[in-house]
Amino acid sequence: MAKKRILIKGGRIIDPDGDFDQIGDILIEDGLISHRGDAQGSSADTVIEAKGKIVMPAMVDMHVHLREPGREDKETIASGTTAALRGGVTSVLAMPNTNPAIDSPEHIELLSQIIKKTAHIEVLICGTITKKREGLELSDITALKKKGALAITDDGSSVDDLELMRKAFQEAKKCGLLVICHSEDKKLSGDGAVNLGFTSTRLGLKGISKESEYKRVARDVELAKETGARIHIAHVSCKESIEIIARAKQQKIAVSAETAPHYFTLCDQAVLGFDTNMKMNPPLRGKEDLEAIKEGLRQGIIDAIASDHAPHASSEKDIEFDRAAFGVIGLETELAVAITELVEPGILSWLQLAKAVSYNPAKILGIDKGKLSVGSPAEIVVISPDQEWVVRKEAFLSKSKNSCFLEKKLKGQVIYTIHQGQVKWSL
Amino acid sequence: MRWKRKDLLDLESLSLQELEYILTTAASFKEVTGRQIKKVPALRGKTVVNLFYEPSTRTRVSFEVAAKRLSADVINIAAEVSSVKKGETLIDTGKNIEALKADIIVVRHSASGAAAMLARHLKANVINAGDGWHEHPTQALLDIFTLREKLGRIEGLKVSIIGDIAHSRVARSNIWGLTKMGAKVTLCAPLMLIPPGIEETGVKVTDDLDQALSEADAINVLRMQFERDEAGAFPKAWEYFKTFGITEERLQKAKKDIVVMHPGPINRGIEMSSEVADGVNSVILEQVTNGIAVRMAVLFLVAQAKNGKKANSN
Numbered sequence: 132m133a134k135k136r137i138l139i140k141g142g143r144i145i146d147p148d149g150d151f152d153q154i155g156d157i158l159i160e161d162g163l164i165s166h167r168g169d170a171q172g173s174s175a176d177t178v179i180e181a182k183g184k185i186v187m188p189a190m191v192d193m194h195v196h197l198r199e200p201g202r203e204d205k206e207t208i209a210s211g212t213t214a215a216l217r218g219g220v221t222s223v224l225a226m227p228n229t230n231p232a233i234d235s236p237e238h239i240e241l242l243s244q245i246i247k248k249t250a251h252i253e254v255l256i257c258g259t260i261t262k263k264r265e266g267l268e269l270s271d272i273t274a275l276k277k278k279g280a281l282a283i284t285d286d287g288s289s290v291d292d293l294e295l296m297r298k299a300f301q302e303a304k305k306c307g308l309l310v311i312c313h314s315e316d317k318k319l320s321g322d323g324a325v326n327l328g329f330t331s332t333r334l335g336l337k338g339i340s341k342e343s344e345y346k347r348v349a350r351d352v353e354l355a356k357e358t359g360a361r362i363h364i365a366h367v368s369c370k371e372s373i374e375i376i377a378r379a380k381q382q383k384i385a386v387s388a389e390t391a392p393h394y395f396t397l398c399d400q401a402v403l404g405f406d407t408n409m410k411m412n413p414p415l416r417g418k419e420d421l422e423a424i425k426e427g428l429r430q431g432i433i434d435a436i437a438s439d440h441a442p443h444a445s446s447e448k449d450i451e452f453d454r455a456a457f458g459v460i461g462l463e464t465e466l467a468v469a470i471t472e473l474v475e476p477g478i479l480s481w482l483q484l485a486k487a488v489s490y491n492p493a494k495i496l497g498i499d500k501g502k503l504s505v506g507s508p509a510e511i512v513v514i515s516p517d518q519e520w521v522v523r524k525e526a527f528l529s530k531s532k533n534s535c536f537l538e539k540k541l542k543g544q545v546i547y548t549i550h551q552g553q554v555k556w557s558l
Numbered sequence: 559m560r561w562k563r564k565d566l567l568d569l570e571s572l573s574l575q576e577l578e579y580i581l582t583t584a585a586s587f588k589e590v591t592g593r594q595i596k597k598v599p600a601l602r603g604k605t606v607v608n609l610f611y612e613p614s615t616r617t618r619v620s621f622e623v624a625a626k627r628l629s630a631d632v633i634n635i636a637a638e639v640s641s642v643k644k645g646e647t648l649i650d651t652g653k654n655i656e657a658l659k660a661d662i663i664v665v666r667h668s669a670s671g672a673a674a675m676l677a678r679h680l681k682a683n684v685i686n687a688g689d690g691w692h693e694h695p696t697q698a699l700l701d702i703f704t705l706r707e708k709l710g711r712i713e714g715l716k717v718s719i720i721g722d723i724a725h726s727r728v729a730r731s732n733i734w735g736l737t738k739m740g741a742k743v744t745l746c747a748p749l750m751l752i753p754p755g756i757e758e759t760g761v762k763v764t765d766d767l768d769q770a771l772s773e774a775d776a777i778n779v780l781r782m783q784f785e786r787d788e789a790g791a792f793p794k795a796w797e798y799f800k801t802f803g804i805t806e807e808r809l810q811k812a813k814k815d816i817v818v819m820h821p822g823p824i825n826r827g828i829e830m831s832s833e834v835a836d837g838v839n840s841v842i843l844e845q846v847t848n849g850i851a852v853r854m855a856v857l858f859l860v861a862q863a864k865n866g867k868k869a870n871s872n
């Protein structure tokens with residue numbers, strides 16, 4: 132199929148690869164960026180007038196739960212990737228805590244078939260560290276890698292067994308696979324529901340200590356140092372974890388980290404009132420942590436912003452707080468939340484934002500995305516930076532509606548999402 | 559003032575003015591209940607449903623008597639928290655009750671936030687009769703009512719709350735109510751039973767009972783629920799009595815006219831000795847009597863607020 136030529140005219144081009152921030156045109160041909168700069172005289176099938184708009188690489192969201200196979204009532208690869216397009220995301224790393232879990236080449240095959248048939252964007256594959264995510268027996272890590280997994284994780288849980296985790300890191304190191312750590316010591320977090328502290332006291336709910344997170348981050352970093360494995364800390368939520376990661380980076384340990392929009396936007400006081408859409412794991416932390424997360428992003432200690440998009444049916448959310456499921460959706464709001472909370476107040480520049488949402492995660496995953504240089508695949512998002520919109524439940528394209536940003540006014544609207552050189556979504 | 563809240567879910571979100579208003583209203587209802595004919599027609603034609611997911615004869619009966627004295631019809635539902643996911647949810651149950659044209663739902667539930675959740679989804683008035691460890695607003699209101707009746711004021715009083723604060727909704731509601739009204743509150747418990755950050759409410763914390771007793775104008779002694787001790791955090795019952803139990807001997811060092819309260823039911827010989835429970839300082843039975851007046855006030859007031867609006871944002 133011959134692909135159309137698309138010209139994006141006169142936008143502010145933000146390319147984190149080479150710190151490029153200039154007004155100009157981008158020409159797309161055959162799925163690639165063929166020309167950047169002044170494209171006067173070029174003919175195109177489609178012209179996107181981008182004056183006053185931001186043109187940057189589409190998001191690479193490295194932490195997404197698409198729920199398929201297994202919980203197609205909450206989300207499918209088709210619905211999740213449609214939601215992603217609306218949010219300006221064209222690559223996602225699908226978390227393997229599906230049913231069946233992605234713990235074998237056979238299950239990768241099963242998932243790949245669904246992706247091939249139904250995905251609207253690129254869905255990247257992540258395998259599990261242990262079989263069935265039980266934390267008891269290692270998956271065949273080399274086989275997962277050979278079959279196309281870009282990383283392994285038992286996300287949802289941490290592997291408690293130190294010896295087993297050490298072996299996993301050694302295996303991953305051997306075959307050059309990234310290990311994504313959901314760092315949580317369940318013995319410490321127990322059946323807590325909110326951040327431990329005055330908030331848990333006020334609500335009369337069991338608390339989840341910060342210690343349950345950062346002690347496990349410290350263990351995982353220590354193991355990375357010892358084995359030389361490349362690791363990535365998922366959903367960093369507290370100050371102490373950032374400090375540990377900063378020290379590890381100084382020591383040149385191969386660690387990267389991500390946080391999610393809710394951790395730099397909301398603090399645990401948002402839970403007062405028992406809104407189960409404010410329940411996630413790790414939980415919303417204190418104000419001090421929220422500030423530390425922003426600072427961590429600004430300094431680049433936290434490399435990436437990822438949604439931890441976690442769809443849940445209303446029957447799992449509209450119940451008693453302590454019984455309600457952890458997690459929120461985020462694909463459709465993450466970019467706008469990041470613009471509103473980070474770019475707008477001057478915490479991150481557009482370039483820094485583009486690094487956190489596309490360039491860095493692409494690099495961490497080892498894929499050729501997150502840039503707008505000539506010859507790069509045309510994965511582009513065009514944003515109307517000053518356009519305001521309100522998050523509405525009815526507007527979500529995701530099958531689930533469990534957003535912690537309902538009714539929030541956001542600044543920055545995705546108006547075009549281009550994937551493989553084609554406009555896949557436009558407002 | 560005019561009462562605007564559709565629901566009574568907690569004391570944390572109430573203003574001082576609202577607290578005073580409930581207490582004043584309760585005082586006028588207490589006067590009514592002292593008469594020969596104890597009934598008033600204030601809620602005639604209204605239906606009050608007591609939806610209790612935890613067995614609590616005292617609170618349920620107290621609400622029932624209160625509602626009947628206001629001439630309301632009362633329906634009691636003893637429900638069970640379904641452990642199976644497929645069971646009817648709390649919201650379903652609430653909506654079903656509402657469909658039966660209930661006007662006020664009084665709910666007791668083991669989950670913190672259960673009353674708030676119902677209130678968000680229902681047009682009926684919701685009164686929290688205790689949710690998990692969160693709040694038990696009418697219990698604290700009746701404690702404060704009793705205290706004020708006994709000592710004439712709340713402002714400036716020194717009140718010590720003794721026992722398992724961490725797992726107590728009674729303690730939380732008392733802390734919010736008392737501190738808002740200007741009392742100086744001290745919490746006394748083994749430190750592992752003090753919840754984190756509680757000092758931010760303005761209370762003092764100690765694990766020295768003699769200190770908690772020494773200057774107190776009143777003490778509120780909580781029921782120790784040893785059966786709830788999952789984590790093994792509690793001391794043994796006899797050990798607890800030795801260190802934190804209220805005995806006549808211990809009270810010798812306190813103010814002579816110290817007011818002794820307990821939300822009931824009492825574990826005699828664990829939180830306090832029988833001599834103290836039945837002694838001259840004890841107001842435990844007056845608390846029970848006042849509970850009716852306070853609950854009449856709360857039922858009456860929420861019924862004044864417009865039905866059909868969304869819950870207050872508390």
Ligand SMILES: [Zn+2]
Pocket residue numbers: 286287288313365366412
């Ligand atoms: Zn996780």
Ligand SMILES: [Zn+2]
Pocket residue numbers: 194196226286287439441
């Ligand atoms: Zn996750």
